Amino acid sequence: MAFALWVTGSSLSPLSRSSVPPGCDLTDLVSIKPRLAHAFPDPTLPNQRPSAHYEIKLMVFSGTCRCGHVTFESDCPPVMTTACHCVGCQKMSASAFSLTALFPAAAFAVTQGETVLGGLHGPTRHYFCAHCLTWLFTRPAGVDEYVGVRSSLLENPQHYRPFMETWTREKLPWVTTGASVSYEAFPDPQDYPALMSQFRAGDK
Numbered sequence: 001m002a003f004a005l006w007v008t009g010s011s012l013s014p015l016s017r018s019s020v021p022p023g024c025d026l027t028d029l030v031s032i033k034p035r036l037a038h039a040f041p042d043p044t045l046p047n048q049r050p051s052a053h054y055e056i057k058l059m060v061f062s063g064t065c066r067c068g069h070v071t072f073e074s075d076c077p078p079v080m081t082t083a084c085h086c087v088g089c090q091k092m093s094a095s096a097f098s099l100t101a102l103f104p105a106a107a108f109a110v111t112q113g114e115t116v117l118g119g120l121h122g123p124t125r126h127y128f129c130a131h132c133l134t135w136l137f138t139r140p141a142g143v144d145e146y147v148g149v150r151s152s153l154l155e156n157p158q159h160y161r162p163f164m165e166t167w168t169r170e171k172l173p174w175v176t177t178g179a180s181v182s183y184e185a186f187p188d189p190q191d192y193p194a195l196m197s198q199f200r201a202g203d204k
């Protein structure tokens with residue numbers, strides 16, 4: 001397959017690969033937010049058809065904890081961005097809501113440092129920096145395909161405006177997030193494919 005992505009932001013680093021990483025939907029790659037990247041033909045092969053001799057250059061979505069001991073990255077773009085107003089997120093974030101960029105688990109890795117489990121230590125696993133105890137990311141129970149990364153820890157966090165907000169029934173009354181869609185709790189699981197399509201389509 002034959003796409004390349006380049007990055008207009010200076011702090012995102014390009015990465016070359018010969019194939020699509022596992023868990024990365026190519027439609028996500030080519031529809032990444034235009035202000036971050038654009039799909040384009042490989043300039044070294046100006047006369048090739050897109051299906052023939054292109055390579056994939058992916059940006060890395062990277063982040064750190066407060067102290068910088070833990071670093072992590074995804075080489076796929078997020079499939080969804082959310083804000084969660086539930087009381088559990090309020091307490092764990094010590095703030096009004098949590099922010100999440102949902103990445104394919106196969107594309108996500110901790111690249112440096114030690115993490116520890118925190119929160120309720122239940123089936124949904126919340127990972128924290130072992131040193132500064134920043135809440136880093138969550139692996140939801142029963143959803144092995146995705147990792148919910150706290151988007152305020154990513155480089156260029158301003159790009160991750162929440163598309164969806166959840167648990168508005170527990171929302172602090174003075175909070176507004178600007179999310180495009182709102183749910184009193186979580187959406188039904190069967191709604192996620194359509195929501196992800198809507199997110200990919202550019203309403204981000």
Ligand SMILES: [Zn+2]
Binds near residue numbers: 065067068129132133
């Ligand atoms: Zn830390």
Ligand SMILES: [Zn+2]
Binds near residue numbers: 084086089090098167
């Ligand atoms: Zn929550």
